[in-house]
Amino acid sequence: MVTVAIVDDHESVRIGLRAACQNAGITVLDEAANVAGLLPALRNAPADVVVLDLSLGDGSCVTDNVKRLQSAGSSVLVHSIADRVQAVREALAAGAAGVIPKSAPTGAVIDAIRTVAGGGVLNNLEWASAIDADNDFARAKLGQRERDVLHLYASGLPLKAVAAQLGIAHSTAREYLDRIRVKYIEVGRPAPTKVDLLRRAVEDGILPGLAADAAGGTNERP
Template sequence: MTRVALIDDHESVRLGLEAACERAETMDVVFSGSSVTAYLTWRSKTGAAPADVVVLDLTLGDGTTVTENVRRLVLDGSSVIIHSVADRPAAVREALAAGAAGVVSKSSRIDDVIAAVTTVARGEPLNNVEWASAVEGDREFADAQLSAREREVLRLYAAGLPLKVVADRLGVAYSTAKENITRVRVKYVEVGRPAPTKVDLLRRAMEDGILAESAAEPGGGAGDG
């Protein structure tokens, strides 16, 4: 069962999501409330483990910022999905920069919201229209200044290929491909967008449009190969 927390200051939204999660039969709503502070207080009092996924309203009525809320939840050990209205791209970008795993619009079908929770619970980032709209044209998501070779290595690696296969595809030594990935990680750290895992690298490639530069290659699993 995926343990889900719902944080939204509109009770009707929470009730609708709770009912949908119950119908899914693979999800357990462990908390439903109007603020991150209320959720963390509940965690502290009950000793409950962090929710696997927190579905978080973009703007709460308690004066907190989206950056503050996302960071508190991520540091507490949960993945965060922003449940957002479609006309707040700047705030959505702020949430993604703070560590949110993705965004799903409040105008989406409820089945799409449940599918998003399932995707994030598997440790995969969301790659949807809302994500693309949020990062489009935002230079903060495109300033790592990767070289052409680094972009190509990242594209293949993030698409799922083991690093040895990436090296073979590009006709370079394994050590060269590994050095390229190391440099890519260093460059992302330098611009405040660290990518310590392969999933993080996939997120960066999505944010910067690198996976869209050509068709994604078929490949293996998400291991670091």
């Protein structure tokens, strides 16, 4: 059973999302106008997914909101107006699993909730356009062999299998992986775990959107 919580400062939006989730068999644990109002409930029973309004009226920072919800044990799906590119980028950099436009059909929102609840990383048009339109979003400058290693490793292969497929030593594959992580740190987008690398690969167009569990767990390190 998928569980969800909703943070939006417009009551009508919360009512609409609650009704859509309930009609789809998704359990809505709680809702609030801001993150502070939701956190006590999440500490008692974390939701699989929190649908978070990108810009709340309390003046809170989207980066802080995403991180606070994640620390409470929930994945975050950002509910956004399409033209807020900078805030979208900040939400993704903070670790949000994806963005769904407020203009999206109800079915698309439900599908996005299920994807995120299952550990998926969304790769929708809003995400791609936000990154492409934002000159401050720095991609890591990876060489072709580094891209090959990242593609295979983030797709779910163990590092030894990556090395075997590319015809290189396991130690060499590890060096490439270490180099990749350093390059992402240099552009302000660290990727300490395998799922973080999956997210970076999706963001930079090296992989299409994939389920996070294909990458071997949320905290795996080689």
